[in-house]
Amino acid sequence: MPPALTFYSVSLPKGLGKGDSLTLDVLVVFKGALQPFPEKITQADIQLVVFYETAYYLSPYAVKVQSLSVKLPDARIESFTKIENTKIHGSEIKYGPYENLPPFSYSPIVVHFEANQPFAIAQELVREIEISHWGNVQVTEHYNLVHGGAQSKGEFSRLDFQARPHVRGASAIRHLVAKLPPRVHSIYYRDEIGNISTSNLWGDHKKTEMVIEPRYPMFGGWRTAFTIGYSLPLQDFLFQSDGKRYVNISFGSPVNEVVIDTLIVKVVLPEGSADISVSAPFPVKQGQETKFSHLDLVGRPVVVLEKTNVVPEHNQHFQVYYKFSSLSMLTEPLMLISGFFFLFVTCIVYMHADLSISKSSPSYLAKLQWDEVQAAVQQVRNIINRCLMIHDKLEASLRDLSRTGDVQACKSARKAFDGLLKDLSKDLKPLLASLQTSPQAAQILPKVEELVGKERDLQERMMAKHSTVVDSYEKKSSGREIENRVALQQQKITALRQEVDDLLDLIDEI
């Protein structure tokens, strides 16, 4: 009997009556059962491992008939324990059948054989599954990989490895294959120092396969670390049942050849999720933590599941149930919007607020005065512009006159405009006076005065022209005569108008 035993009890679906029979299929997966021997090999050596087992099925019950077959990967077998009834067929060793064995019968056997398949062991694998209700499941997997086979010793020769890769470096890990779900996108493969360019991806509607090559071929005892990440469509993995949402996603690593010492699965739920529960098909250690990601205020709840000794058979789906209101999805966009809103509001406030410290310093007063001057100049410009508009209207009235010949209407229009112009010139006076008193305006004042003078000149000429035209109409002069009479005036008016426009531009630039 071996020194230490672990008992597993199986409860049957229904009691087993006398004389009844029941068939049980028991699947047990052992990790680390193969020991490399020799423990250190060179690049040229093949990798040999030993396997310890008992030829008799270890059971607390008496066994009537029992046989054992050991299937080995390669044909080459260094040695194996021969007891009675041992046969070998190619790469399969058969022990038994043995009959009528007492409870706890035990007969150790040792098989020593060639096993060149790589021993990829992930000492730690952290899978982070981040759910975003905007339609995305982001999976990030951090691998910490070691080649658990026979340690390599001596030189590593790239030349030999390149020339005869399957002889010199037979047991090296060259690549791993990750079987990813269909419709996966945004896949990356990188490590601490950047992207790793040696990977290939292909897929169809059923699955996606990614061949990842580590940066260097891994020999026995060599280590590497890398991260793969991919995005999945949310609707394939998130479902709803009686008011709760649940994520249904696979537990283990998508890389099939990898045996995992410690697997940590973190499910990051959206901010504001509550009422979280987990259902897994096998016992796992559970925990909770909080993760801060983009624009999080209180952090996202994270379900942490930890399991040691994970093999590909653990690659089953598990579920995380939680409650989440769809309205919470809006918090982050709203936060962004309000952030920008407040930014602009502060800008506006800053532009309009008076932040100077000393309200009596000369520079501050000068600035105030300058603002006043600018305001006054602006008003002057407005008034001049309005005058110019009235001039345009006068011209228009003249045109109406030539079209309709309605002298009365033209005269009344003229009267109205006269009144308007007078009001405007009245408005202009205090502004000019204030400009004259202000010391800051010294530079701009001559221009303004010139502008006002020119405008007045223009106004007078305009009036003169208007009167001439109206008079001529009253005298029923011919159109040609009127034109001749007005021509000189018109020239001057255009010239003046041009000058006024130039002056306006000039003042604008100051």
Place this chain on the structure above:
Amino acid sequence: MVGKAEPVNGSVKSGSNQSIPATMQSPLKKSDLIPNLSLKTLKLKTKQQELLIRVSILCLVYVLAFITRLFSVLRYESMIHEFDPYFNYRTTLFLTEKGFYEFWNWFDSESWYPLGRIIGGTLYPGLMVTAAIIYWLLRFLRFAIHIREVCVLTAPFFASNTTLVAYFFGKEVWDSGAGLVAAALIAICPGYISRSVAGSYDNEGVAIFALLLTFYLFVKAVNTGSLAWALASAFAYFYMVSAWGGYVFIINLIPLYVLVLLITGRYSMRLYVAYNSMYVLGMLLAMQIRFVGFQHVQSGEHMAAMGVFFLLQVFFFLDWVKHLLSDTKLFQAFLRITVTTAIGVGAIALGVGMASGYISPWTGRFYSLLDPTYAKDHIPIIASVSEHQPTAWSSFMFDFHILLFLFPAVCLISAIAVSATIKNLTLVARAKSKVTQTGSVRGSSSSKGSSKASLDQSQPFQRNGAIALLLGAFYLLSKYATHCTWVTSEAYSSPSIVLAARGAHGNRVIFDDYREAYFWLRKNTPPDAKVMSWWDYGYQITAMGNRTVIVDNNTWNNTHIATVGRAMSSYEDEAYEIMRSLDVDYVLVVFGGVTGYSSDDINKFLWMVRIGGGVFPVIKEPDYLVNGEYRVDKGAAPKMLNCLMYKLSYYRFGELTTEYGKPPGYDRARGVEIGNKDIKLEYLEEAFTTSNWIVRIYKVKPPNNRW
């Protein structure tokens, strides 16, 4: 069916025909109204229009400056480039993880084994602190980003900010048009792009910004005489000092500027205020940087600034005395006495300072600025940096970043020229149209009119010429922009860690050997292993391989580097003694013979010999040359064929066929068949060689057991 369908179509047609005029009319009316309204509302706001255009152009330039630097990120990945940036990245990482005090007091035992390096006292922390602050700020705003992304994008971000500064500088010096052109030129100037592409996380990235900002603020301070601007320029200077050793040029250029102003008789109170406050405060602030410390008042490179400072005081004093003394003769005499005593006292102080060693003489770096061949003759280390540069002057320009100082000035001046030209041309072009608009104004008797009339006679030619010149200018400018983009994408956007080549079928082949080797070191060597390599790779090995190196790119100890150079150029047994004494576990060499990668260690080897020979006379350069020729084939010198570097590079290379139709052992980088194909290693063993043989790592065997 067809017959029925036709009338339906017809009715539809007629209906649409009827409706067309109706719909035509209303838009017409509206369009009549809209131009009137918009023209009037817009005409009132020409200034705002101009502001809008200016701001949008500036925004576009800002964005352009950023995105034109992203070629390497798009083409490769978001990664740190070249050599020095890896040190900066590593220190930034340390700073963000451990905090500022730990960073300031960091003794790095991973480099310069066994000496170590006091990081806080031997670096300019500006860049790292900037990146860390950006990182912390973004973290605070809840953007979960990696520090690497911040580091990669720091340089483009600051390049964008530089365009803003350039705009304001141009506006201050000339007008806003010149400012805009200056911003655009700075944004695409290749000299600047080469130093600030994404991933080139180096001091220059932020230093150019600080440099331009200091100048701008100082000019602003001189123009306004405002204390606030002077203080701002002092702080900008402080930032510049904290970011880059090139601040020395600022502290010489600003006094030069002041001196020119003095000589040209443009001394004013404003200048006095600006320079004094900037110098005094800037100096006090600069001394807070430990790497600068008291150098700022002691080293010869800073004396010009101090001299101008005292000169300004004398000037001011004389001004005051002149104000008090009404007699000019008396003043003349006084002036003579004061000036002679001032110069005498200054000279004596300088002489005493120099003699007593209080003021350090100029460093080699500064001498080499005056005479570029100085470095070549006296400091092989400085010269070895520039080994690929063809001539002394251009290499000197390249190494000492003179271009970096020239290009902002060049950009500004050309911006002023361009904007002034375009402005004048557009004025000429527009003048004609104005005249044609106003038509019959010629009769008016103003002088303007007559000038216009005279202008008008030559106008058809002049106007067309102006338009043609304008078009030409725009063509040249757009050509320049596309050229700059092309240069950026072709020449400056390669990370140099990852090499890319075209394969036989036109596909892109990536050689990622450096990272392969560094990651192998990181994962598969003991954490305390010491790696010996030529100093170029030191920063990368510590940053990416996370292992201790003997020498690195901070070439502060020439003897140590020479020891490594000596080991590389000795026979294996002698080298083994040196490596044992340095406690070396692994030796890393870079070898391009398989891929044809030419900047490998064999091509750098002569510098190892020279630097090694500079300290240890046992190493003699002629031993490695045949008739003054450097070769690696059968005709090579016997010492060359058996030195450590040769053996490590070509170990088992003789068995490899690199190119079809060539004998085995054909070195593609140098195009020859190697001379020593049967290399046996006694004290080292091959530990790792990358897939394209670019990096080869050897393990130093422990000493044999003695009976």
